[in-house]
Amino acid sequence: MTAQARHGSRNHTLPVTVVKLGGSLAPHCAEIIPVLQSAHHPLLIVPGGGRFAEVVRQSEVAADADAAHWMACAAIDQYGWTLAAQGIGTTTKIARPKNTCVLLPYCALRRYDPLPHSWDITSDTIAAWVAGRIGGDLLVLKSVDGIETAGNLVARIEKPLKTDVVDPCFLPYVLEHRIRTFILNGTDTARIGRWLRGEQVPGTGIGTTF
Secondary structure (H helix, E strand, O other): OOHHHHHHOOOOOOOOEEEEEOHHHHHHHHHHHHHHHOOOOOEEEEEOOHHHHHHHHOOOOOOOHHHHHHHHHHHHHHHHHHHHOOOOOEEOOOOOOOOOEEEOOHHHHHHHOOOOOOOOOOHHHHHHHHHHHHOOEEEEEEOOOOOEEOOEEOOEEOOOOOOOOOOOOHHHHHHHOOOOEEEEEOOOHHHHHHHHOOOOOOOEEEOOOO
């Protein structure tokens, strides 16, 4: 099945995939971005917070839920500009892009304020919200193969389980909102490319499968 066929049933416009690019993958961005740009349909890349969000976690405002939330959201934009430095465009609009680009979500999050202000909410759930809002699927790139239980990779999740691969609110959110989601190892760029072409790769599917 091609990527076009896999995503095309969602609506009658061009398919779109939201890609959450985790902060732990910063050392691999120069290899990952060209692979994402080679996709045959538009990708909206939601950055993680990475080291910028970690600064907030370790600061004196970390205990102030509102201040920490907005500072962490601003950290996502900072990592977004790091990705943009790889030669990819940016957008501030929560909308289907015409071309693959990096979302800088701070202003939109301030406008809509859609999620609780808590460290249980990170860029994982923010990316899920973005995918739900624009009617897209969600690809989550992490530095691990997916979600494991008892040392074994879970191929498909249909109900929430405890994991530190994604934030605590992520699994309940994507399951409740029926967002087609797949988690895979972003350090393997060949695997990313295969997934974008509609091929089977190791990872964790959540809810409705592709």
